[in-house]
Amino acid sequence: MRIAITRAVSPAIADCELTHLARRAIDFETAQTQHHAYEAALRALGCEVHTLPADPSLPDSVFVEDVAVVLDEVALLTRPGAPSRRPETAAVADAMAPYRPLLTIEAPATLDGGDVLRIDRTLYVGLTDRTNQAAIDQMAVACAPHGYGVRAVSVDGCLHLKSAATLVAPGTVLCNRRWIDPSVLAGVEVLEVDPAEPYAANGLLVGDRVIYPTSFPATRRVLERRGVALLPLDVSELQKAEGAVTCCSLVFERRLQRGSPP
Numbered sequence: 001m002r003i004a005i006t007r008a009v010s011p012a013i014a015d016c017e018l019t020h021l022a023r024r025a026i027d028f029e030t031a032q033t034q035h036h037a038y039e040a041a042l043r044a045l046g047c048e049v050h051t052l053p054a055d056p057s058l059p060d061s062v063f064v065e066d067v068a069v070v071l072d073e074v075a076l077l078t079r080p081g082a083p084s085r086r087p088e089t090a091a092v093a094d095a096m097a098p099y100r101p102l103l104t105i106e107a108p109a110t111l112d113g114g115d116v117l118r119i120d121r122t123l124y125v126g127l128t129d130r131t132n133q134a135a136i137d138q139m140a141v142a143c144a145p146h147g148y149g150v151r152a153v154s155v156d157g158c159l160h161l162k163s164a165a166t167l168v169a170p171g172t173v174l175c176n177r178r179w180i181d182p183s184v185l186a187g188v189e190v191l192e193v194d195p196a197e198p199y200a201a202n203g204l205l206v207g208d209r210v211i212y213p214t215s216f217p218a219t220r221r222v223l224e225r226r227g228v229a230l231l232p233l234d235v236s237e238l239q240k241a242e243g244a245v246t247c248c249s250l251v252f253e254r255r256l257q258r259g260s261p262p
């Protein structure tokens with residue numbers, strides 16, 4: 001059984017953090033409708049969706065990916081790089097507690113989950129405005145006992161590592177090589193975004209399908225030619241908040257902790 005944790009769109013989403021995008025009006029109701037469709041897509045791909053309540057005091061809290069890194073063995077609660085986002089971790093910690101032992105990233109480290117790309121037993125971690133070397137060092141110590149190697153990746157020009165590269169099939173990465181050098185990702189096949197669609201590298205692989213924004217038709221053709229099965233979704237309002245499809249969920253295999261209710 002696969003679980004997806006999501007969080008309802010905050011009514012304050014218009015006050016979200018923005019780094020590389022200019023602020024544009026976000027229609028809250030459209031954002032909610034798109035988020036419901038996203039949750040329906042997760043259900044269609046076999047996930048049991050646990051939706052946390054919206055928080056009007058946390059504009060970016062729909063982007064749950066940034067506050068935890070969930071591995072098979074443990075979950076790492078992050079310390080988000082944007083101070084406005086740090087209070088987001090509490091609700092996600094409560095939601096994760098039944099399923100994984102919880103570890104935490106501590107100051108002076110800052111880490112956004114959007115900077116962590118897991119490929120097999122390697123955790124690639126983007127060095128960005130949100131994620132620093134201290135976080136990479138803490139992750140290496142926390143994850144080594146579980147058999148993971150941690151490798152820093154230079155990222156230039158975008159918010160997170162996963163703005164520039166995501167897994168679209170086992171061993172296959174979709175990437176924008178203007179923002180990262182994909183040769184750092186060992187032994188993977190690299191597909192490239194269409195140059196006219198720099199933001200197109202973020203897809204969410206669940207099982208054997210990829211939830212993928214409808215806004216990138218040229219890159220969609222690249223994926224389809226490669227035989228990647230897509231579930232296209234309009235997420236335009238969430239994209240205005242600099243969000244992408246990986247960032248709206250934490251997807252993991254259900255594995256209860258001893259003592260948790262079944």
Ligand code: CIR
Nearest residue numbers: 016017063114241242243247
């Ligand atoms: C932020 O700047 O933190 C939010 N407005 C967007 C976060 C998107 N997260 C992600 O791609 N993992």
